[in-house]
Amino acid sequence: MAFAAEVAHRLKTLGVDPDDLRPFFYSDVGTDSTETGAHELDLCLKNGALSLLDQKSGQVLAVDFNSPAWRHRAAGHVRGEQLVKAVFGRHKPGHGPLQVTDATAGLGRDAWLLALAGAQVIACERHPVVFALLSDGVQRAAAEPALAETASRLRLLQGDFTGLCPLSEPADVIYLDPMFPPRQKSAKVKKDMQLLHHLLGAGQDDADAMLRTALTQPVGKVVVKRPRLAEPLAGRRPTSQVTGKASRFDVYAAGPV
Numbered sequence: 001m002a003f004a005a006e007v008a009h010r011l012k013t014l015g016v017d018p019d020d021l022r023p024f025f026y027s028d029v030g031t032d033s034t035e036t037g038a039h040e041l042d043l044c045l046k047n048g049a050l051s052l053l054d055q056k057s058g059q060v061l062a063v064d065f066n067s068p069a070w071r072h073r074a075a076g077h078v079r080g081e082q083l084v085k086a087v088f089g090r091h092k093p094g095h096g097p098l099q100v101t102d103a104t105a106g107l108g109r110d111a112w113l114l115a116l117a118g119a120q121v122i123a124c125e126r127h128p129v130v131f132a133l134l135s136d137g138v139q140r141a142a143a144e145p146a147l148a149e150t151a152s153r154l155r156l157l158q159g160d161f162t163g164l165c166p167l168s169e170p171a172d173v174i175y176l177d178p179m180f181p182p183r184q185k186s187a188k189v190k191k192d193m194q195l196l197h198h199l200l201g202a203g204q205d206d207a208d209a210m211l212r213t214a215l216t217q218p219v220g221k222v223v224v225k226r227p228r229l230a231e232p233l234a235g236r237r238p239t240s241q242v243t244g245k246a247s248r249f250d251v252y253a254a255g256p257v
């Protein structure tokens with residue numbers, strides 16, 4: 001089996017080779033090429049968006065920065081959001097746009113929020129399927145007049161953050177949001193995040209190593225998102241913290257590990 005022609009075409013317009021994504025969805029069994037859906041997942045186009053489909057539940061996951069929820073959030077006090085407070089700190093708009101490297105872009109929610117707040121964001125994502133979903137969301141946002149300016153502040157890189165270091169472009173801040181550990185896989189975890197966990201497997205990031213690498217880069221600080229009560233990454237105490245209801249942001253003034 002292969003992707004539907006419209007899906008394959010969309011992937012190509014995103015610069016993604018469908019053959020690179022195929023192994024995440026279809027596995028060839030035996031020599032007669034009988035095929036099974038590896039994760040019961042597939043890619044489809046839904047309302048014009050490249051979407052991850054759970055064939056069992058019918059649930060779909062796509063990146064949509066033009067959704068009512070995003071429009072509502074964007075119209076609110078973005079600078080008051082905890083992520084933005086932790087990443088921007090005392091940055092003054094007069095000093096030019098804050099340059100942020102988001103090392104773990106995922107579905108781009110945090111990267112988009114930072115871009116909405118005025119940051120210039122380079123977002124790295126290593127998983128090819130997640131990267132394709134995010135690229136599609138950003139490409140559609142760029143075509144929306146109301147979102148085009150924000151989209152222009154967001155640049156995507158496919159690859160492993162650690163492998164992309166040393167960073168070829170300067171950054172003021174490196175932001176890390178590793179997958180939360182598996183015990184977070186509760187009813188409280190949003191359905192779309194469950195679908196993402198299904199695809200990625202939860203808690204498989206080498207988050208400690210990512211922090212160590214980030215702290216060796218020539219940046220002003222590193223910000224890490226953690227579950228509110230979790231131990232700090234790599235056992236390193238942060239310089240300061242911004243704590244919310246479910247999560248917390250550990251802020252490290254960068255320097256040698």
Ligand SMILES: C[S@@+](CC[C@H](N)C(=O)[O-])C[C@H]1O[C@@H](n2cnc3c(N)ncnc32)[C@H](O)[C@@H]1O
Nearest residue numbers: 104105106107108109110125126127160161177
């Ligand atoms: C919790 S999600 C990030 C969610 C994201 N902050 C958002 O707002 O949508 C973690 C993501 O980091 C990616 N990731 C993990 N380790 C990585 C690495 N070393 N380099 C690049 N991406 C990585 C995973 O594939 C996953 O998509």
